[in-house]
Amino acid sequence: MTATSGKIVKGHRLVENPSRRRVLAAGTLGAASALSGRRASASAPPTSPPARPTDADVELLRFAEQLELTARDLYQLAIDEGAAGDRDLVLQTCRENHQAAADSLSALLGTDAIGERDDALFEEMSGGFTTSDLPAVAEAGYALESAAVATHASLIGQLEGTDGARTIAAILMIESRMCTVLADLQGLGDNDAALFDNGAVALQPTTVEG
């Protein structure tokens, strides 16, 4: 297939070596199209998704930010209980990774960021983290991370802007790895279902006040 000037291939107009005359002609057509409020071509190229978060995205990203801050505080609770001891680094890493995730979402949201955890979710999940027993905390952390991964995947399916989707995807991927580590940490290193499968249900965003 050879590119031909002006030929429309799958909705994209191909223009080779745009000459001054063509540029002027295109400008005139474009201006005429803009004035008439109609598209120049019936087969317009597919709409690219927006980069920046839309208004609807902002609510979803605020929910994600609160989830990350809640997870951070849950691990801090377990660390304060002594679950990490003086050598375990997994809980500290989980806490710091959730803080980093919240920071990245906050940067994306700007003045729309909340900066606070979801107290109701924290209370709901804190039982599993209020112990110094590391395998027990690993089990609670596994449930938390699995839910976070499922939630983020659900958010990606709803987000319109690519900036938000990209950020959530980067967070989700590391949390997915954390699931496997927390499975191994609770003694399930030979259990393939625990290592690789995620049967968690996505948390649902509620109306976020801010």
Add this chain to the structure above:
Amino acid sequence: MASFDARRLPPPRAALTRRGLLRTGGMTVTFGALVAACGSGEEAAAPGRVGNAPVITPPPPVDVDDAVLLRTATSLEYTAIEVYASAAALGVLDGRALELVERFVADHQRHADITAELTSQAGGEPYECANRWLMERGVAPLLEQIAGNEAEGIPPSDDVARDLLAISYAFESIAGATYQKMVEQLTDPQLRQQIIIIGAEEVRHAAAVAIARTGAPEGYVSPVLRGEEIDPAANDGIPLMYAIPGQFGSVAPVEVVIGAENDAGTRFTASVQTPADNAYIYEGMSCPA
């Protein structure tokens, strides 16, 4: 040989006067306008040609749409299956490593079936075979370092199981990275959700390989996250693998160091990356018969 005659140069002052600069600039603009007026629009942008080389045929225009990305994803899954088939054929994996490989193959087949179905839904034709470009340029050189190639002077690996796990870690990490990257490339949010779920499973494979290879708890968290530096000379120059290598999922290349040590004390090193434009499975490409 051409000689350089300094006497033919204009006096330096003459070249640097304001009037001279303006005159030179004016010449340039005028000459540019003349060329533009004389040349046709088709030829003006073409570079000058010297000699009798054949006319260059421009490559056909191609679109990277959702179907192309999904076809490429399916080809990656089949590539992984072929890599593991090659690994199993070497007969050195046993115990937990072999169990992991069997699980990974089953998962990759399931992923391939999903991405093929999504390709159809996106209006494309599923591409249900390995990615030839990656197999020839990415996989074959790695496997050669393991099995050896006498004709090329490449000795067999000194630890085949170690190297196979290194390849597995790199491929699983990059498979996950590929899906992560596709989240911002796909236009349909529903497709993004479907493929990130697959990507999340791929990186869990990588995490399990890291724990199996490096051990627990050493293989859980990269020392980099604790602010420590990794000594490249440690562990015989072979990088350790970590289940949690960073704070975010990365789409950066993964380094693979495998094979026997050479006379200089180094090993074969390759960088495994997410597919670029030349590795995509475009519309019109089909599996070899």
